[in-house]
Amino acid sequence: MASRPSTGLPPARWRMFFLLPAGLAMLAALNGGLLLLNLPAPVVAWADLHGILMVVGFLGTLIAMERAVALRHPLGYVAPALLGAGALVLLTPLPTRLGQLLCIEGALALCIVYLVLWHRSRDVLVLVHLLGGLHLLIATLTWLVAPVWVLVPWFIGFLVLTISAERVELARFQMPPHGTLVLVAATTALTVTLTAGFFWPDLAVRLTGTLLAVLVLWLVQHDVARAGIHGSGLRRYSSVALLAGYGWLLVAAVCWLIYGHQTSGFAYDAIVHAVMLGFALSMVMAHAPIILPAVLRRPLPYRPILWIPLGLLHIGLMLRVLTGDLLQLTVLWQIGGVITVAALLVFVATAATSALLGEPATTATQTSLTHTPDPAERTL
Incomplete structure (x- = not known):
């Protein structure tokens, strides 16, 4: 099979680093979830961030990463990087507002990725993805005041x-x-x-x-x-x-x-x-x-x-x-x-x-x- 032309994308082994924050966000969300169940947890923290970490830090980063690969452009990785960074900041003593702003920027970057994908394909389904990205952006913006x-x-x-x-x-x-x-x-x-x-x-x-x-x-x-x-x-x-x-x-x-x-x-x-x-x-x-x-x-x-x-x-x-x-x-x-x-x-x-x-041995036939x-x- 002929090799694909270079796209300037991060090598596959480096993509794991974009997913590590998602994994940490999931673990922290599970920790917070145990506390919300009134049960002991490894760390007495993050209960108030349980939902944010699971949806934005974990699921949001995974979705943004998948879209970045679909975009085939290095700038597509800005979205998962920002969402992951926002989640990591929320786990530290750094100001919560910094984590919020990073999550907002990550959601905005995801919307831009969808816009580029729509411009490339003119597929109506991409507009549904874009609308979903706007929902995430609205949620993160609302988080500043609600x-x-x-x-x-x-x-x-x-x-x-x-x-x-x-x-x-x-x-x-x-x-x-x-x-x-x-x-x-x-x-x-x-x-x-x-x-x-x-x-x-x-x-x-x-x-x-x-x-x-x-x-x-x-x-x-x-x-x-x-x-x-x-x-x-x-x-x-x-x-x-x-x-x-x-x-x-x-x-x-x-x-x-x-x-x-x-x-x-x-x-x-x-x-x-x-x-x-x-x-x-x-x-x-x-x-x-x-x-x-x-x-x-x-x-x-x-x-x-x-x-x-x-x-x-x-x-x-x-x-x-x-x-x-x-x-x-x-x-x-x-x-x-x-x-x-x-x-x-x-x-x-x-x-x-x-x-x-x-x-x-049987996978190839599935x-x-x-x-x-x-x-x-x-x-x-």
């Missing part, structure tokens, strides 16, 4: 729009002719209802919940994961993770419809973690065997052991959200929370072990209907 619970709907919008655009990109050839426009209309409507939340929060979140429920059902109807569920190996693993993630997003949507605007308490906890853990992290687990090798140029082959952290994640969420939160059973809420923390740590350990062991294109090979 408590974290005000940011939560915008964080949810960022994750939902980003992941929805990725999934529609894969299924566009199986969708009705105007499927992409349906997503654009739905995500635009979500942006309107989130904006209305600044003025009429209870009505806005109920409308947002309705839109999310409709969007989830539409995505499930057309996602290629429905076919993959009957397969085997990576194909089935990814499909189960994807469909389970959609299920948790539907749970959050229904909770918003039933409970309305929440700023704390069990219902708030259920909504936040159904999306941030159930939806977003299940999607991360689904895509990790494909996206991370594309970003790091190191194989992360599928092995059955990957089912363990995926199963732990959803068992923990069922205990935490469906029993602990919705039935207000504190002990089960705590047990479920600990299991989800363990799930993420086990996932990191199993993924690292799988990468170090290399490709199993195919997946849930395959995500190499970010460096996309036209977006």
